[in-house]
Amino acid sequence: MAVSREDKYEKIIDAAIEAFAEVGYHSCQVSKIARMAGVADGTIYLYFKNxxxxxxxxxxxxxxxxxxxxxxxxxxxxxxxxxxxxxxxxxxxxxxxxxxxxxxxxxxxxxxxxxxxxxxxxxxxxxxxxxxxxxxxxxxxxxxxxxxxxxxxxxxxxxxxxxxxxxxxxxxxxxxxxxxxxxxxxxxxxxxxxxxxxxxxxxxxxxxxx
Amino acid sequence: MAVSREDKYEKIIDAAIEAFAEVGYHSCQVSKIARMAGVADGTIYLYFKNxxxxxxxxxxxxxxxxxxxxxxxxxxxxxxxxxxxxxxxxxxxxxxxxxxxxxxxxxxxxxxxxxxxxxxxxxxxxxxxxxxxxxxxxxxxxxxxxxxxxxxxxxxxxxxxxxxxxxxxxxxxxxxxxxxxxxxxxxxxxxxxxxxxxxxxxxxxxxxxx
Amino acid sequence: MAVSREDKYEKIIDAAIEAFAEVGYHSCQVSKIARMAGVADGTIYLYFKNxxxxxxxxxxxxxxxxxxxxxxxxxxxxxxxxxxxxxxxxxxxxxxxxxxxxxxxxxxxxxxxxxxxxxxxxxxxxxxxxxxxxxxxxxxxxxxxxxxxxxxxxxxxxxxxxxxxxxxxxxxxxxxxxxxxxxxxxxxxxxxxxxxxxxxxxxxxxxxxx
Amino acid sequence: MAVSREDKYEKIIDAAIEAFAEVGYHSCQVSKIARMAGVADGTIYLYFKNxxxxxxxxxxxxxxxxxxxxxxxxxxxxxxxxxxxxxxxxxxxxxxxxxxxxxxxxxxxxxxxxxxxxxxxxxxxxxxxxxxxxxxxxxxxxxxxxxxxxxxxxxxxxxxxxxxxxxxxxxxxxxxxxxxxxxxxxxxxxxxxxxxxxxxxxxxxxxxxx
DNA sequence: AATGAATGAGCCTTCATTCAT
DNA sequence: GATGAATGAAGGCTCATTCAT
Missing domain, CATH: 1.10.357.10 (Tetracycline Repressor, domain 2)
Structure with missing residues (x-):
């Protein structure tokens, strides 16, 4: 689907907001964001530099x-x-x-x-x-x-x-x-x-x- | 001497202010504060919990x-x-x-x-x-x-x-x-x-x- | 075409030689070889085990x-x-x-x-x-x-x-x-x-x- | 002891030789060398850059x-x-x-x-x-x-x-x-x-x- | 009190490989 | 056959803190 890609990006952003709010940026592991966004750790790096x-x-x-x-x-x-x-x-x-x-x-x-x-x-x-x-x-x-x-x-x-x-x-x-x-x-x-x-x-x- | 103790405490505080301002709290290593205060790393922990x-x-x-x-x-x-x-x-x-x-x-x-x-x-x-x-x-x-x-x-x-x-x-x-x-x-x-x-x-x- | 298959195989080999020589085997990403050979990453795995x-x-x-x-x-x-x-x-x-x-x-x-x-x-x-x-x-x-x-x-x-x-x-x-x-x-x-x-x-x- | 420091350096070198020979440089984890040398992981980095x-x-x-x-x-x-x-x-x-x-x-x-x-x-x-x-x-x-x-x-x-x-x-x-x-x-x-x-x-x- | 060598927990990122299309 | 987006395992290194001296 054409939407899929954009969807995933937004999903990660949304997950990150929740995750950062919950435990703070520093204590927040990338794997937590990935889990909350329902994607693999590596996928994060297809959309974000770090x-x-x-x-x-x-x-x-x-x-x-x-x-x-x-x-x-x-x-x-x-x-x-x-x-x-x-x-x-x-x-x-x-x-x-x-x-x-x-x-x-x-x-x-x-x-x-x-x-x-x-x-x-x-x-x-x-x-x-x-x-x-x-x-x-x-x-x-x-x-x-x-x-x-x-x-x-x-x-x-x-x-x-x-x-x-x-x-x-x-x-x-x-x-x-x-x-x-x-x-x-x-x-x-x-x-x-x-x-x-x-x-x-x-x-x-x-x-x-x- | 009683003064010495207070002196050292102040020295560390002063060093920390300069050190934090210079490189930021997170990037600032405790050893840097110690060096700038002229004391050993371990000495910091005699005056501060962490x-x-x-x-x-x-x-x-x-x-x-x-x-x-x-x-x-x-x-x-x-x-x-x-x-x-x-x-x-x-x-x-x-x-x-x-x-x-x-x-x-x-x-x-x-x-x-x-x-x-x-x-x-x-x-x-x-x-x-x-x-x-x-x-x-x-x-x-x-x-x-x-x-x-x-x-x-x-x-x-x-x-x-x-x-x-x-x-x-x-x-x-x-x-x-x-x-x-x-x-x-x-x-x-x-x-x-x-x-x-x-x-x-x-x-x-x-x-x-x- | 039968030729095409052989062609692609050779293309990958040639690309790999150049790529390995350029950046070394370990630093050479499979995707680099694919790019230099003009094929997709996945295609490599149709011709080579790994x-x-x-x-x-x-x-x-x-x-x-x-x-x-x-x-x-x-x-x-x-x-x-x-x-x-x-x-x-x-x-x-x-x-x-x-x-x-x-x-x-x-x-x-x-x-x-x-x-x-x-x-x-x-x-x-x-x-x-x-x-x-x-x-x-x-x-x-x-x-x-x-x-x-x-x-x-x-x-x-x-x-x-x-x-x-x-x-x-x-x-x-x-x-x-x-x-x-x-x-x-x-x-x-x-x-x-x-x-x-x-x-x-x-x-x-x-x-x-x- | 004055010897201790030099001892530890040599211990790490010796351990590394054995470890590298055993599993190869790339597959050898730093923690393995540390274990074999009888020191903590971090200690390695007091003697070697990486x-x-x-x-x-x-x-x-x-x-x-x-x-x-x-x-x-x-x-x-x-x-x-x-x-x-x-x-x-x-x-x-x-x-x-x-x-x-x-x-x-x-x-x-x-x-x-x-x-x-x-x-x-x-x-x-x-x-x-x-x-x-x-x-x-x-x-x-x-x-x-x-x-x-x-x-x-x-x-x-x-x-x-x-x-x-x-x-x-x-x-x-x-x-x-x-x-x-x-x-x-x-x-x-x-x-x-x-x-x-x-x-x-x-x-x-x-x-x-x- | 003071030292500083030693400790070891903790995590971001890469990239070979897979697989749905 | 071909694609390339997605996967997820794996480990070197830092540095706050401790503790024997």
Missing amino acids: KEDILIKLFTERMGEFIQLIRSKMESCHDTRSRLRTLVQTHFTHMENNRSLAMVTQVELRQPNVSLHNAISGPLRDYFRLVEEVIKEGIRQGEITSTVDIRVARQMIFGTIDRATTDWIFARSERTLSKDIDSLMELFAGALGLPNEEKQERERKSKITM | KEDILIKLFTERMGEFIQLIRSKMESCHDTRSRLRTLVQTHFTHMENNRSLAMVTQVELRQPNVSLHNAISGPLRDYFRLVEEVIKEGIRQGEITSTVDIRVARQMIFGTIDRATTDWIFARSERTLSKDIDSLMELFAGALGLPNEEKQERERKSKITM | KEDILIKLFTERMGEFIQLIRSKMESCHDTRSRLRTLVQTHFTHMENNRSLAMVTQVELRQPNVSLHNAISGPLRDYFRLVEEVIKEGIRQGEITSTVDIRVARQMIFGTIDRATTDWIFARSERTLSKDIDSLMELFAGALGLPNEEKQERERKSKITM | KEDILIKLFTERMGEFIQLIRSKMESCHDTRSRLRTLVQTHFTHMENNRSLAMVTQVELRQPNVSLHNAISGPLRDYFRLVEEVIKEGIRQGEITSTVDIRVARQMIFGTIDRATTDWIFARSERTLSKDIDSLMELFAGALGLPNEEKQERERKSKITM
Whole structure:
């Protein structure tokens, strides 16, 4: 079957996510991934250069999809506040729906390993760029104070989301990530000087009236 | 001599910081630390349970001192804004002055390892508590909107500082961390609803007059 | 087609000679031979039992041809000296003209492997027998001292030729093998007590006269 | 003990010789050598860089001693014939007394491996030099025809000895190497034009008389 | 207390061979 | 006959830790 090959690749990626989340990258034997994917050890090496390559490809691929998902969700947004909310919402929901992937992203991928770091920095920079685009658009639209330092603002947004996700991963409680979105948005709105929602609502209406 | 023992312990910690920063925790052989500390391999084990214990003790000790340093610097601060600024300032300056330690803190300590994580969580929670105290005090003093979610606000503050530090560690440019403090404080002030500095000045004066 | 089958077999043998000579038997992957022969990996196993079998068949076949070649060239020789010279000459020329094969013969086939050794010993013994036949005939004809130990003499002749060939394979210089033939023959003639050429010439003439 | 370290090194070398001779270099696991030497696997790597290094050091060391042995035995020889006989005799006796080493030398060390070949070529060249010195001295003393090509003569002597040794290693019979010495010497003497022993004896006597 | 030689557990990867198509 | 994707066995080496001195 033509699908078979692609199937196997995905099977290995999926197995690796579960395996890494379960026992950690370092303690995870390649044979465990193979077993979980239902393939032979050697088969792994027909699709991946080595164990690290699995982690890299896994991240690159899933992160790419993730960023695409956020972008597509943001398309219907007309202001910075909703864009930011969509970003946070999508990020949190995605992590909640893919807890093993979140585990890998928040924990396993923080390996202090040069080649891993290099491989990861690409997709990570894409995410950074996405956040900065939202900020820039906000400034252009006059929603965000123009004095804001874009890089620093991005560090705040990403750093906060990232920290919240990591805390959630390590927390034993059943608390969801999503229920912090309002509090978070309040902070972001205040930090960036976003117009409050009533004001924005009023402005939108007046626009329509005109 | 009693000093000798303490000396050796510190020597090993210092050597480990440099060694971990240089080649990374995993690639760093215990014998390298021993060599850099000027002791025999076996001597390490008179002071530390194992390799991981060096990393843990190193972090616990330095983090404790670090938190103490921030607390003492904050003592002379009379409002939330200056407390926060002192915290950020001290954090950034300390990292800039101890780049190897920063490397270890931001990179090496992110090992996805359960026992390491547990050992680290103590001092980390101390830091979190410190940040949350500042926020609580701000709310109590009416400087911070009382609707703010303390945990989320702490995640923002810590997450942002942490991300900025990590970015700085990995950046090749000569940019310092410190020169982002103003931009950062602007964001924090907006997020927490801190009174702007002129207003605060006015209020302080009126207090004195009264 | 019947030819096709034979063709493919030869193609694989030829590819193997080049491949083994290039990277050595152990480092040579079966897939490399397949690629160089223009067939699929699996096809190899339709013609050969396994990788070692290629080496064995290769040697057996080429060695057989080689011995045949020497025998046919020797047919026109009427005395031991010319027979020996023909043997050495043909051996050296053949190696010079088939450097890759020489590489395999002198280097790759020296694998310390029991089954390989057993398989090789057949054709090798054929060669030994050929040399010993020349010696025996020499003794019978009175050209070689009858006290000569045939096995030892054969060891000398084969050992010397073999050593010279190995030296040539590993030498970086452009020196040919063939130009050592005269020196070599001088040694062999002395060792075996062969009549010098003038004397032989005289004897032959007197024979004819009689 | 000061000896201990050297002891262990020798123990490993000795064990390796036996192990390689028994199952062959490639099939021989490092752990087997360790077991036979009575040390831990890791200990091997305190004395040798890797498995190949054992083979190299083994050969270099034993070959050096071997060459020294031959040289010292030859010191008391006053003519080429006795020097050659001593060389052959010592070579054969040494191989007979160290069958495992002979196995390694004649079989395992013929691996077609570049780094191995390079490491081996040094001591091998030393042996070649030794043989060539004997030939040169013979020419200088007028015992060997001056028209002899030294390199080719060396190839004959070494090649013959080497072939005889290899044949002996692979032979199943109980035949010793040593009993071929006379036959061999006869061939060498003839090849090099050495004066026969009676003649030499006569010359020596006449010298004394004068 | 200090040493450092010795230990030995542990795993990624290769590649000859198979077999479903 | 031909293919080539899939298989899975097998082992050299590292290095944290120990312990006799």
